[in-house]
Amino acid sequence: MRKRALDTVFKLAKQDPRIIFIGSDLGVGTLDSMKRDLPNQFFMEGISEQHLIGFAAGLAKEGFIPYLNTIANFFTRRALEQLILDVALHQLPVKILASGGGMVYAPLGPTHTATDDLAHLLSIPNFNVYAPCDADEMEDLITLDAQSGQPSYFRFGKGGEEIVSSELQLSKKGDFKFIGSNEAPIALVTTGITLQICKSVYESFPLQTNLQIIHLPKLNVRKSQELLETLRNKARVVVIEEHQEYGGLLTQILHLLHFGKYYNCETESISLGNNFIRKYGSQVDHLNFFNITKEKITERLVI
Amino acid sequence: MDLHKSALSEELNEESIGLRQLILEAVASGGRGHIGSALSLIELINTLYASVMRHNPSDPDWSDRDIFILSKGHGCLGLYAVLAKHGYFAPSELETFCKFDSRLGGHPEWNDLPGVEFSTGSLGHGLAVGTGIAKAFKMKGQNQRKVFVLLGDGELGEGSVWESASHASKHNLNNLCLLVDYNHMQSYGDVEEVLPLRNLKSKWESFGFDAIEINGHSIQSIKESVSKLGHSPSPLVVIAHTIKGKGFPPAENSASWHHKASISREEISYLLRGEK
Numbered sequence: 001m002r003k004r005a006l007d008t009v010f011k012l013a014k015q016d017p018r019i020i021f022i023g024s025d026l027g028v029g030t031l032d033s034m035k036r037d038l039p040n041q042f043f044m045e046g047i048s049e050q051h052l053i054g055f056a057a058g059l060a061k062e063g064f065i066p067y068l069n070t071i072a073n074f075f076t077r078r079a080l081e082q083l084i085l086d087v088a089l090h091q092l093p094v095k096i097l098a099s100g101g102g103m104v105y106a107p108l109g110p111t112h113t114a115t116d117d118l119a120h121l122l123s124i125p126n127f128n129v130y131a132p133c134d135a136d137e138m139e140d141l142i143t144l145d146a147q148s149g150q151p152s153y154f155r156f157g158k159g160g161e162e163i164v165s166s167e168l169q170l171s172k173k174g175d176f177k178f179i180g181s182n183e184a185p186i187a188l189v190t191t192g193i194t195l196q197i198c199k200s201v202y203e204s205f206p207l208q209t210n211l212q213i214i215h216l217p218k219l220n221v222r223k224s225q226e227l228l229e230t231l232r233n234k235a236r237v238v239v240i241e242e243h244q245e246y247g248g249l250l251t252q253i254l255h256l257l258h259f260g261k262y263y264n265c266e267t268e269s270i271s272l273g274n275n276f277i278r279k280y281g282s283q284v285d286h287l288n289f290f291n292i293t294k295e296k297i298t299e300r301l302v303i
Numbered sequence: 304m305d306l307h308k309s310a311l312s313e314e315l316n317e318e319s320i321g322l323r324q325l326i327l328e329a330v331a332s333g334g335r336g337h338i339g340s341a342l343s344l345i346e347l348i349n350t351l352y353a354s355v356m357r358h359n360p361s362d363p364d365w366s367d368r369d370i371f372i373l374s375k376g377h378g379c380l381g382l383y384a385v386l387a388k389h390g391y392f393a394p395s396e397l398e399t400f401c402k403f404d405s406r407l408g409g410h411p412e413w414n415d416l417p418g419v420e421f422s423t424g425s426l427g428h429g430l431a432v433g434t435g436i437a438k439a440f441k442m443k444g445q446n447q448r449k450v451f452v453l454l455g456d457g458e459l460g461e462g463s464v465w466e467s468a469s470h471a472s473k474h475n476l477n478n479l480c481l482l483v484d485y486n487h488m489q490s491y492g493d494v495e496e497v498l499p500l501r502n503l504k505s506k507w508e509s510f511g512f513d514a515i516e517i518n519g520h521s522i523q524s525i526k527e528s529v530s531k532l533g534h535s536p537s538p539l540v541v542i543a544h545t546i547k548g549k550g551f552p553p554a555e556n557s558a559s560w561h562h563k564a565s566i567s568r569e570e571i572s573y574l575l576r577g578e579k
Contacts, residue, residue, distance in 0.1 A: 040442060046473075051466035058435020061421070062443065081425060082463075086432055089422055090413060294471045 001157045002069075004135035004270050007099055008142045010034040011068045013041045015108035019146065024070035049074045049185035055096065060092035065146065071105070072098035072155065082266055087151045088124045093143075101131060101155035101192060102242030103286040108289055110276045114155070121153045122219060126158050128152040129219045131192035137165035137217055157193040158283060161187070164199055168215060174224040180212035185235040186301060189214045192250050197287070200294040203272055206302065222255040229258060236266045238301070240292060245271040261267025264285075270297065306518050306544035307487065313520035319345055320375040322535035323550045324458035325384040325397055327571045333400035335409065340457065341380035343486040343519070344453060344546040348373070348385045350525040351451055360390035363417040369448055370436050374429020375455035376410035376482060382419070401473050427461025428483065434471045437479040437538075440572050446478070446489075448469050449532060453482045457489030461497045465510065471538045472511025479514070480532045480542040484519065492558045507540045519543025 006021070010031060013019040020041040023030055025247045035042045045052055049070065056066035068075070075083065075096050087094045098117060105112035128150055132138040137153065145152050168177035179202055188211065189200045195215045205211050214230070221227050232236055237257075241249040250269045257267065272290050279286070287293060291300070315323075322345050334482025337352075348371070352358065356369040373382050380400070387394040399405035406415040410424030423429055432454035440448045458464065471479055476491040483503070493499050501504070507514040513535055517524040528541045553570055 046466075048466035048470065050427070050463040051434070051470055052433025054428055055435040055465065055470065056393070058432040058436075058437075059439045059442075061432070062436055062439030064439060064442070082428065083427060086428055087421065112460070197361070259579060 001095075001132070001135045001138050001159045001161060003159065004098055005138050005142060005154060006069065007029050007141045009097070010038070012143065012146050013038055013256045015146060016065070016146070017156070018039065019065045020059065022052060022056060022068045022182065023064055024049060024068065024074065026069060042150070049079040050082050054086045056094045057090060057092050058080070060094050061086075061090065062201050063090065065093050065095065067095040067097055068098040069099065071100050071112060072117045073112060076114070076117040076120045083121070083127070083151075084124050088127050091126065091152060095150050096153045096203055098153060099156050099157065099215065103277075103283040104156075104158045106283050106286050107280050109280060111277060113277060115244045115272050115277060116247065117153075117155065118219060118241075118243050118249065119251070123249065126150060127164070129150035129155075131215050131219060132157075132214060133154040133193055133195040134161045134163045134165050135159075136163050140165075141217060155192060156220060164196055167199070171226055171230070173226045175221060175224045175229070176213055177215040177217065181209060182230055183233055184210050184212040186210055187212045187214050187231065187234045187237050188297070189216065189237060189249065189253055190239055190240040191216045191219055192242060194242050194292060197292060197294055197297065198240060201297045201301070204294070205298065210288055211301070216249065219252055222252045224256065228256050228260040228262065231265065232260075232262050234265050236268070238268045238270060238297075240270045240297065242269055242287070242292065245269050245274050270300070306516055307546075309518040310520050310544045310546050310549070311451070311555075312517060316519070316522075318349070318568070320550065322349060322381075322384045325394060326380045327551070327566065329383065329397040330566050331391065331568065331571055332398040335401055336380050336462050336484060337558065338566065339488070339545070339554050340375065340378040340455065340484075340486075341384075342551055342554065343547045344375075344378050344381045344484045344547045345351070346373060346520045346522055347453060347482050347484060347525060347543055347545070348381055349388070349520050351529070352385050352389050354462040354526055355529050356449070356451065357447070360418070363391060367445070367448065370433070370450045372421050372423065372429040372433050372450070372452045373411055374423055374433075374452050375426065376423030378453070378455070378484065379407075379409065379411045380413055381414040384409040386418040392416065398530050402474050424457070426458040427463040430467040430471070433479060434467050434474070434476060437471070437476040438474055440478055441474075441476070443541075448574055449478045449480065451480050452484065453484060455489070456483060456487065456494050457482070457483045457497070458502060459503075460520070468510040468512065470506070475536045476538045477510055479538040480529060481538070482538060482571045483542045484545055485542050486545045488547045488556065488558050489560065503542055507542070510535055513537045514540045514542060516542045516544065519545035520549055545574060
């Protein structure tokens with residue numbers, strides 16, 4: 001997913017000289033082709049995330065569209081103030097390409113696992129927050145967003161995810177994607193790479209007509225009337241996210257339901273909980289531990 | 304030469320006194336403000352707007368203008384007074400300082416007030432943004448445009464300043480001029496007590512800057528130092544020794560005036576009567 005995202009930026013940059021790439025001490029060889037072909041639009045800078053966000057804001061103020069890439073937390077935690085003040089307060093089109101969303105960096109521990117990134121970014125006014133489910137969707141989102149003139153955050157999965165986005169239907173107004181009927185009484189609402197797990201739940205679910213999978217590649221949905229109207233058909237809404245329970249997708253959905261005055265559905269959360277995660281292993285190990293698996297979700301739904 | 308002593312003894316001209324008068328009246332009206340900080344940087348900002356920068360008050364967004372960023376946003380009263388004097392808005396608007404519907408807040412905001420290029424307040428942001436703008440000018444071939452960023456000495460405690468310093472010299476931003484308002488005092492007290500800056504000139508030079516130390520209340524010194532910008536491939540820093548509260552005896556060199564919330568008419572009269 002990361003490679004596709006960076007290749008997409010390169011592709012866009014060939015067409016638009018305002019688009020530039022800024023890496024924060026990334027791995028050797030990163031976007032070498034862009035460095036070679038578009039040297040004036042490629043920057044590899046030092047380990048200095050606070051500076052880089054402000055630097056990008058200055059470039060954006062003068063008409064450029066900077067895309068920055070490093071590990072998610074290094075932007076969303078260390079440089080949060082710069083994202084709020086330098087970028088969002090000034091409504092500048094700075095784009096964050098965040099490597100290692102969720103538990104991708106599980107072996108590296110809590111400094112590197114991005115379990116609160118969505119909460120930080122969704123708390124900032126007018127900051128687009130995207131969590132694509134696969135590389136195709138990542139490319140589409142980056143391309144669609146490029147000319148938005150707004151700040152945006154793209155959360156990367158590990159890479160190599162099965163391409164499933166082509167199997168989704170787009171809602172009429174485009175606020176969400178889905179599998180299954182709008183009339184189904186149960187919704188699994190998710191974002192990012194947990195869509196693949198939800199899709200597998202759907203495919204083996206005993207009563208498919210009872211289940212709808214709702215995928216939110218863009219998480220800023222707390223005012224989405226279209227999503228609210230869809231959720232009004234539900235008796236049960238289960239929110240699944242590779243993120244801490246507070247501040248992420250669940251918060252968006254609860255906000256939408258509460259202020260939409262829809263109190264009649266049962267709302268549940270399957271997430272990474274609300275503590276620092278002090279175990280290692282792999283991303284899959286953690287998804288298993290927090291019951292974000294086809295088997296555990298199915299079991300929960302049929303009880 | 305002891306530049307701090309020179310700054311202390313520097314006589315202020317009528318224009319400088321008039322700007323201080325605007326600041327004090329704004330504080331009296333608003334009932335608050337960082338007086339000491341605003342009074343130390345007046346000559347620095349006014350000299351830029353009067354003699355150095357390319358700008359147009361009747362067209363604040365002029366596409367060929369130079370950029371000024373007040374990174375130590377708490378010195379905004381100084382910026383407001385200078386912008387008003389140069390015609391960006393009516394001086395009478397200073398009376399609205401910090402009022403509910405005012406465009407003149409306790410830190411400068413970019414979107415309402417003409418002449419304010421970037422919102423500042425939390426310290427350590429201005430240099431990074433200025434670095435990006437300076438780089439953008441070079442990328443666009445706007446070689447005549449320059450960026451000026453004014454930082455406080457206490458602000459130099461922010462690590463982000465030194466991140467940006469490294470990058471500014473890496474990119475050879477010789478269209479970027481920093482001015483350090485070196486009034487030697489921060490909120491708690493003497494900078495040397497709170498966080499010593501050591502040899503500031505050498506420190507900046509080691510980061511790849513051309514560095515000049517001056518008396519920051521001497522208009523001639525400010526002009527001469529800033530005119531060095533662009534004479535080498537390096538960015539320029541002007542370390543301006545100033546006096547906190549300069550021109551207002553009760554506040555001079557007094558940390559307690561850093562953000563003194565009230566000022567009496569009697570205190571204002573010190574300056575209005577020209578008393579020293």
